Amino acid sequence: MKNQSYLFLIGGIFSLIIAMGIGRFAYTPILPLMQKELSLSNTVAGYIASSNYAGYLLGAILAGAIPFKKYRTNLLRVSLIISILTTALMGLTYSHLLWNALRFLSGFASAFVLVTASGIVLDKLATVRKTSWSGIFYGGVGLGIFLSSLMIPSLNHLFRWEGTWIGLAVISGVLAIFVWIWLDEKPNVVEKKNKQDIIVKVPPTKWLKWLIIAYGLEGLGYIVTGTFIVSIAEKTSYFHKGATLVWMLVGLTAIPSCLIWSLLAKKWGYIKSLVLAMVLQSLGIAMPAFWMSKTSFIISALLFGATFMGITTLATTLGREMNPSDSSRTIGILTAIYAIGQLMGPILAGVLSSFTHDFNAAFIGAASVVFFGAILLSSGIHFETNPDVHPSNTKKQKSIN
Incomplete structure (x- = not known):
């Protein structure tokens, strides 16, 4: 059972590598290669990026x-095939x-x-009581x-930007074989919680x-760095051909x-x-606007990397805990x-940068939006200190109010 859980988890990881790490985010480091x-222009690059996010929406x-x-x-398997083909x-x-x-399709x-x-x-991790995984x-x-x-640097050196996309698609295809084998959902018997199990306190479903609002603001703010940071670094004197x-x-x-x-x-x-x-992410996003140096780009990248998927992990896991009866919805x-x-x-940042001829205003605006999202979330902290609030309260509510 344990080995099956490990392979199941690895299959899930590979699916995210294919569709997210490569299919969705490879555009960021390949963009400066295409622009060169x-x-x-930044405006055209912003529209292409936003096409991806429109499809994502x-x-x-x-x-x-x-x-x-x-x-x-x-549906997972079909989606992986589409992701690999559009990357190639x-x-x-x-055109x-x-x-x-x-x-858009990607x-x-x-x-x-x-x-x-x-x-x-x-759902599988909840069944085997490994939610922290x-x-x-x-x-x-x-x-x-x-x-x-x-x-990407090696693929670009050998095959230019065109071959870089194709090479990443080939790698994705190989990983997809393992996803096909290992990530096969089967009916599971839900294990009952023991009294000794730690109960994670979460707010009521209402x-x-x-x-949801704070997570939307996060999407608006983080993506400015997520789309343009490599392209901006490439144009500075600090990363000569090494912005990747x-x-x-x-x-x-x-x-x-x-x-x-x-x-x-x-x-x-x-x-x-x-x-x-x-809060940490907002500091990282704003940093290059106030301190333009190699060090600031590195710190910004570290803070961004340390938070953007962590926020997704926390938000989606919290959402599932608050409404476990309909997790996918x-x-x-x-x-x-x-x-x-x-x-x-990306559209707002691309247009704004064309007017101001830099990304400072876009970075400051994006950081402010993320920071405001953090302020909104702080309204729920008191639920976590209330001993009467835990998942058993929310499971009675089967839909989002």
Whole structure:
């Protein structure tokens, strides 16, 4: 049983590497390579990025609205195939229109992978009483970012930016074979909790609206750094042909971050941990606007990597704990509001940078939005210190009010 759980978890991690670490986020380190050879403006780059987030939004809405629990495994597999194909096709065309269409489809697939894989894996971990392993699962995004950042310079040197997309798609295809074998959802017998089990205190379901709003603000703010930080670093004198290092640091710190934040949530509470993570992230986002140096970019990348997937881990796990009877729908709604923020962020930042001729205003605005989200979340901290509030209260509520 234990070995099966490990393989199940690894299959989930591989699915996130394919659809998120590569399918969704490889655009960030490949963008400066494309801009250099094709003279893409920040505005065009922002629209292409936002096409991905528009697809992500549609996918999240459908994943949250359709009761597909019986078909999660099949939907996951189809979504992975779409993700791999759209990654490969990015290197086989030079059309802005097709790039927008491909990034849209890639975003659509990545949302379905995130929602379906999260639902499958989190439900399985809850069954075997290993909820804290969710941090290991979501670390797959950081692992995908780190591994792709390691490979992109070599792939670009050998095959230019076109071959980089295709090479990453081939690697994704190999990983998908293991996902197919290991991440196969089967009916599970839910184990009863013992009296000695630690009960994680969470707010009542009616407070979920504040989590949803704050998570949407997080999507709007974080994505400015998530889309443009490598491109901006590339244009400075501090990273001569080595800006991919910035994205590699993001991935490297993201790998353990999810587990660390999960452990902190067990000790401090999910909401306190979310507030801290968002405050730290807002500092990292704003830093290059006030202190432009190699050190500031590195610190910004480290803070960003240490928080962005940790926030996703905390928010989705908290959402599931608050509404366990309909986990996929809850995660789908959270993912959708996050995607709305992501859709707006790159467009606003790209247009704003074209007017101001730098990204300082965009970074400050993005940091302010994330910080405001942290303030909204702080309204729920008192629930975690109330001994009468725990998951057994919320399980009686089967839908989101």
